[in-house]
Amino acid sequence: MRLDRRTEQKLVQSGLWFFTALTIFILIFIIFFILKNGLPVLSFKFFFTNPREMGRTGGIFSTIVGTAALVVMAILIATPFGLGTAIYLTEYTRENVVTRIIRFGAECLAGIPSIIFGLFGFILFVTKLKFGWSILSGGLTLAFMVLPTIIRTSEEAIKAVPWAYREVSYSLGSTRWQTVTRVVLPSALPGIVTGVILSIGRSIGETAAVIFTAGSALRLPTSIYSSSRTMSVHFYILAREGISMPHAYGTAAVLILAILVINLLTYFLMSRFMRKYC
């Protein structure tokens, strides 16, 4: 028996609506669950004291500092390379074999699992270059990992700058580099910042690549050669080894809040400055 196509249409529509609603429900459930159990743990003391007794008591201050140090280092290294790549691809060349190789490389890099980055960072930075488990090793590894994100978003942002801007700039006698730095980049800035913020989010949430490169020391890091535990790694160890469930929930709540802020920020930037998105 075949259904009447109008009935079929109604059935499918409610089915699709159900699937989508369930997806959204899952997301809301995760956020609500973590915040409900984690927010009561948060306090001034939780943020600003170092973990004690492996994290059973005290707060998460040193892991916040560790996370910040790693993220700053990763962004500082990845942004110039990512942005430079995007500028070259969009402003300095046409589509040819070279750009295809570069794009394929970036795409492959984006698909490589973080555990592979962890193995690579461990063998190159920790062992071969003798940086040890350190913020330096972890930051470099994360920089490599977020590089494709920065390339892709910067490229899109630069491509969204209208051609007329460049034409006007060239007609005034500017060189290519002057056009790039004074006309193209300022207009593409919000999109580039969006990519950087997305990369910050990815770095904050990363565990597998960081645990083998930055280590898991609980002390407050003193230099880029100190080993440091990030919030994600701390959360993982607290939860997996059953050290303290309240503190695990608290750390997870901080992570979720950070991710929420980052996503709101990118959404705001994208809908404000990139018309394509709306």
Added chain:
Amino acid sequence: MTSLERKESLIRITLLLVAFSAVSVLVMITFFIFGEGTPIMLRYGLKKFLFNLDWFPTQGSYGLLPMIVGSILVTSGALMIGVPFGLAGAVFLTEFSSKKMRRIIKPVIELLAGIPSVVYGFMGVVVLVPFIRETFGGPGLSVLAASIILGIMILPTIISISIDSLEAVPPSYREGSIALGATRWQTTRMVMFPAARSGILASIILGMGRAIGETMAVIMIAGNAIAIPRTPLEPVRTLTSNIALEMAYASGEHREALFATGVILFLIIMVLNTAANLTSRKRGR
């Protein structure tokens, strides 16, 4: 050559070098992972390494088969959940919802991609695993638990890439079909899906890559037992968890064997990447 011209050509060369950074990172990763991992594979025998059932690193026995099967099972499970949900979401957002609704739902789904994998794993441990244990029996830490969590984790990948490819179909296709009297669903099924097929396929392949490569969430919920499970309720160990669980204390030949596990994982991912790249390029032509 004026100094301005010299500066310009210097900048061009610098940018070209910078542009090769991603490719060089890829080459370096390949070089170091293979450099550490391949010697033991050759020494021990590739066939034994891939098809042996015993993994006892302390006794010099390195059979990866249970982990390879584990990764395949967990990834297939994730696709069984992620693909229908993902495609439903993508079709709903492109064909069945208003623009306003899409503006609210799309960022929400992107948020799903931002949640750290350890948080997914944790949710699995505190919510899903006890639920499975009480409802279906068994240890709870299982293929089923890992499949469900991974299925959710690959949703954003499948949804956003499928949306892109559905949106890339020329509007005239849809308009033509509607004008002929087809319903929205008929249009989706008979016109939009075939037209966006390669992009949708690419989204599934990339989702598959994400599921195979996921580590932390899987470690927390899959149970990690080294055995081929007979039912979805039994625990399993994947290639990624094998590396992450033992890296902390492995040394010597054992560590090399873990890098060899990385080589296998890397090869699988590169094959999937290339496949996704080729399928989506076909659409461009």
